[in-house]
Amino acid sequence: MQHIKLVLLGVTGLVASSVAGCSSTGGYQTPEYRLANGSVIELTQTLRFPSGGTRTYIQDGESKAWNGLTQWRPYCSFGLNAARDHKPLVGEIHPTKFTTGDTRLGVYAALDPDNPPSVDPESIFARRGAKVVAEAADSGVSVRTFYTTITLYSDQEPQVDDLTCAYNGSAVDRNLTLAEIQATLGAIVKIQ
Numbered sequence: 001m002q003h004i005k006l007v008l009l010g011v012t013g014l015v016a017s018s019v020a021g022c023s024s025t026g027g028y029q030t031p032e033y034r035l036a037n038g039s040v041i042e043l044t045q046t047l048r049f050p051s052g053g054t055r056t057y058i059q060d061g062e063s064k065a066w067n068g069l070t071q072w073r074p075y076c077s078f079g080l081n082a083a084r085d086h087k088p089l090v091g092e093i094h095p096t097k098f099t100t101g102d103t104r105l106g107v108y109a110a111l112d113p114d115n116p117p118s119v120d121p122e123s124i125f126a127r128r129g130a131k132v133v134a135e136a137a138d139s140g141v142s143v144r145t146f147y148t149t150i151t152l153y154s155d156q157e158p159q160v161d162d163l164t165c166a167y168n169g170s171a172v173d174r175n176l177t178l179a180e181i182q183a184t185l186g187a188i189v190k191i192q
Helices: 002-024 178-188
Strands: 040-043 055-059 062-064 075-080 096-110 143-153 160-169 189-191
Touching: 055 178, 062 178, 075 178, 178 189
Parallel strands: none
Antiparallel strands: 040 096, 040 189, 055 062, 055 075, 075 160, 096 143, 143 160
């Protein structure tokens, strides 16, 4: 039994390495998938956060609540981080231009899609810009969440931490391109 566990761990490690490599090398390094640091993302209208919430969502060019999203279709969200200015969380963000930082692409895979796993932020996968939970080929994982997170900075909206776009898919799907992200955001956000 111990030998089977070691073989399974080895296979899982190889799958994780190959999936993480896809997210941080090759085609995913192209401008089709990643914004260069210092690019501009412009918010064109005011977005409101739910009471006490740290994310506001957009799908099909419309502002939506989390429970109004279709997770099998691309959606995006702006996230807040109060540590950036050490003030209480804002309830809305206003039109402004954000400067971009790093773009991270990744895949969450879970046997239980309602309880996605996390990856140690100090792991090699996280340091390479990908969060991946891999599985052995026979584990039965069918749902994966593909996501792209772009770090954002603005003096006018200092609590805005990121723009994250995602959707649920299967093993044959891939991360969203910037063109697909722009289509999801519609006129609410312009990627320049």
